[in-house]
Amino acid sequence: ATRPSSCTSGTMPATSSCGPRTSWKRLDPSRKTMRPVACWGMHPIIVLSLAAAAPNATPELSLHKFLQEEFRQERDDRIKFGGRGPDIRYSATLADLNDDGSEEALVYVTGNGMCGTGGCFLYVLTREGRGWRKVSAIPGTRAPIRLLDTRSRGWRDISVFVAGGGIIQSYDAQLKFDGRTYPTNPTVPPARHLKGTVSGRVLIGRNTEQRSLY
Secondary structure, eight states, rough: OOOSOSSSSSSOOSOOTTTTEEEEOOOSTTSSSEEEEOOOOHHHOOOOOSSSSSOOOHHHHHHHHHHHHTTTHHHHHHHHHOOOOOOOOEEEEEEEESSSSEEEEEEEEESSSETTTEEEEEEEEEEEETEEEEEEEEEEEEEEEEEEEEEEEEEEEEEEEEEEETEEEEEEEEEOOOOOOOOOOTSTSEEEEEOOOOOEEEEOOTTOOEEEEE
């Protein structure tokens, strides 16, 4: 889909896994530690789960490694046939979507081949061992991406912004978990058009900073 530099809560180190200008805040007030909420930018949202990572890797580092492996084949193919590797960037935030005490990851990915006229990819990932497992890959999404107060099948509903790609009037779409995944097309049912002011916490905003994948 650019970047602020101040911390919204707590103390931000000189550098972080999302870069030196990451916004930090406490997603869960009961936790004492601070986590980078997102790397700001206007792109599709992705909810992901982490796949194999080193035993002592932080969630942010293991997530970065998961994404590098996820897109490595596409990158290698482009380089193999004489092209440049895709300039893939992403914004990510962690939030416990199913109240199991473990945070899921929502990742908004942009770059060459990642976006269409309707927006970019949003991944939803969940923890699996020391890594992540992909729950959903949702194309054609835009920020803001919100965590809604409502739930479906034990998971929090999320909303994405829908615009472009033939959409005449932009709107926010509600995505409900069906027991296995979230809808992969925010423009048709079971995704639902939300009317009026949308309440919910913004997880990835239009100005959320992004990090380069490679």
